[in-house]
Amino acid sequence: MKDHALHDPLWLSLLLLLPLLVWVRGRRGAPVLVVPFAAAWHRPSLIPASRWPAALAMTGLVLLIIALARPQIVEDKREVKQQGYDLMLAIDLSGSMLAEDYERGGERINRLQAIKLIIQAFISQRTSDRIGLVVFSGRAYTLAPLTFDHDWLARQIERLKIGLIEDGTAIGDGLGVALTRLEQAGREENNKRKGAFVVLMTDGANNRGVLTPEQATGIAKSRGLPVYTIGAGRDGLVPMPVFDDAGRRLGTRRVISDLDEGQLRAISDATGGKFFRAFDLDTAEKAFAAIDQAQKIEFTAKSYLLTTELFHWFAVPGAALLFLGALFALPPQLPFRRKPAPTAA
Numbered sequence: 001m002k003d004h005a006l007h008d009p010l011w012l013s014l015l016l017l018l019p020l021l022v023w024v025r026g027r028r029g030a031p032v033l034v035v036p037f038a039a040a041w042h043r044p045s046l047i048p049a050s051r052w053p054a055a056l057a058m059t060g061l062v063l064l065i066i067a068l069a070r071p072q073i074v075e076d077k078r079e080v081k082q083q084g085y086d087l088m089l090a091i092d093l094s095g096s097m098l099a100e101d102y103e104r105g106g107e108r109i110n111r112l113q114a115i116k117l118i119i120q121a122f123i124s125q126r127t128s129d130r131i132g133l134v135v136f137s138g139r140a141y142t143l144a145p146l147t148f149d150h151d152w153l154a155r156q157i158e159r160l161k162i163g164l165i166e167d168g169t170a171i172g173d174g175l176g177v178a179l180t181r182l183e184q185a186g187r188e189e190n191n192k193r194k195g196a197f198v199v200l201m202t203d204g205a206n207n208r209g210v211l212t213p214e215q216a217t218g219i220a221k222s223r224g225l226p227v228y229t230i231g232a233g234r235d236g237l238v239p240m241p242v243f244d245d246a247g248r249r250l251g252t253r254r255v256i257s258d259l260d261e262g263q264l265r266a267i268s269d270a271t272g273g274k275f276f277r278a279f280d281l282d283t284a285e286k287a288f289a290a291i292d293q294a295q296k297i298e299f300t301a302k303s304y305l306l307t308t309e310l311f312h313w314f315a316v317p318g319a320a321l322l323f324l325g326a327l328f329a330l331p332p333q334l335p336f337r338r339k340p341a342p343t344a345a
Contacts, residue, residue, distance in 0.1 A: 057325030063318025073308040084128035085195055086146055088178035089119065091160070092202035092232070093137045094169045098162050099203070099255070101238040102281055108239070111203055111232045112162060114281055119157055122288045123150050132181050135160065138168030138208045140177040170209030175200055175216035175227065175267070182225060197225055197273065199291060203232040205260035217267045226273035229264035230287050233257050234279055 093112070102114040123131050130146040131153060144156050175198065182196045198220065206213050220227050237254040244250055261277070268275040276287035 053325045053328040055325070056321045056328065060318045060321030060323070060325060063314045063321065067311050067313075067315035067318055071310040071314065073310065084130065085126070085197070086130045086182060087196060088132045088134055088146070088181050088198050090134045090136060090140075090174040090178045090198060090200040091115065091119070092169065092171075092174070092204065093135050093160065093162055093165055094202075094204055095137075095162055095167045096169075096204050096240075096255075096258070097232070099233055099238040099240050099257070100252070101234045101257075104281060110241075112160065114284065115201060115232060115278075116157055116160060118281070118284050118288055120154050121285075123153055123157075126150075126292075132178075133157065134174055134178045134181065135165065136170050136174030136177070136209075137164075138166035138170055140170055140173035140209070141165065142177060142181060145181055168208030169202060169204040169206055170211075171200070171202055171204075171206040171263070172211035172213045172216045173209035174202075175213065176211040176219065179216065179219055179223065179225060182223075198227045199230065199288075200227055200264075200267070201230040201232055201278075202259075202264070204258050205263065213263055213267060217270050220267075220271045225271060227267050227271040228273040228276070228291050229268045230276045230278050230284070231259045231261055231264050232278050232284070233259060235259070 097112040097115075098110045100108040100110045102109050102111060104114065104117075123129075127150065130148055131144075131150065132142070132146040133144040133153065133156060135141055135143050143160075144153050147153055178198045178200070182198070217227070235257055238257050239252045240255045241252050242250045261275075265275045267273070274290070276283070276290065278284035278287055
């Protein structure tokens with residue numbers, strides 16, 4: 001539904017007073033409305049008197065007053081219902097994510113490089129979802145709260161690198177912080193959080209943090225929040241790059257992958273989620289594709305008040321008419337006005 005809005009009552013009052021001013025002007029026999037070159041409209045000249053200059057100027061002035069009142073077409077604000085998820089991604093940034101047991105285009109890449117690409121593709125296809133990001137290593141931090149701004153979220157994911165947080169694997173803390181970010185009034189039913197879940201990805205076993213994985217699992221279970229867990233990397237010996245103190249790469253060495261698959265399975269089973277093993281890029285992509293099958297919910301999206309400005313539709317013709325009125329009212333003695341032809345005696 002649309003309506004026309006004039007934002008300043010003062011200008012409306014002035015517009016209504018114009019007929020009164022014209023009447024007073026006629027009663028006094030002298031100009032009372034001060035506009036450019038108004039006096040020239042009443043000077044005797046060789047050209048027969050004409051009302052066109054005054055009419056043009058008056059019309060232009062009326063249009064300018066309307067333009068200054070800032071007319072608009074305003075659309076009513078509405079609440080828009082959309083379908084989507086609330087989900088938090090909890091991503092491991094421990095040093096073991098540097099292990100180069102993934103391949104892309106025949107070239108070895110580390111686990112974080114592989115996961116970043118998959119996550120960015122994942123969020124780019126979920127335009128109706130609110131997605132947030134928690135990162136953890138020795139501690140857990142919120143990198144992005146729930147947001148619809150997926151372009152901004154993709155830039156935050158691009159910034160991810162190993163070493164941002166002290167080393168370690170605090171799975172319990174990472175899951176706990178993600179759960180707190182899903183707390184929101186009005187989105188619960190029977191003390192259960194609706195339409196929200198956590199995706200937790202790690203390549204190790206819990207060895208740091210305040211909250212144990214079992215405690216975090218209990219919180220998720222009590223709130224009815226499914227936790228989908230993804231174990232990254234291959235089993236056994238995996239290649240790990242070696243760097244010197246200046247950050248220069250010296251080579252690679254073989255280390256043992258220490259993923260605690262049983263713990264991740266226990267988290268997902270207890271909360272109603274599912275566990276996936278991402279041995280390579282293909283299985284990692286399939287894991288995120290399977291998570292897409294989670295049930296959607298309905299929530300109220302933010303709406304905006306849209307307005308269409310009509311100022312220029314009145315200001316431009318009003319200024320043009322006022323200028324023409326002033327131009328036609330100029331004395332004929334001016335060099336750019338044509339003098340009338342002499343009349344026969």
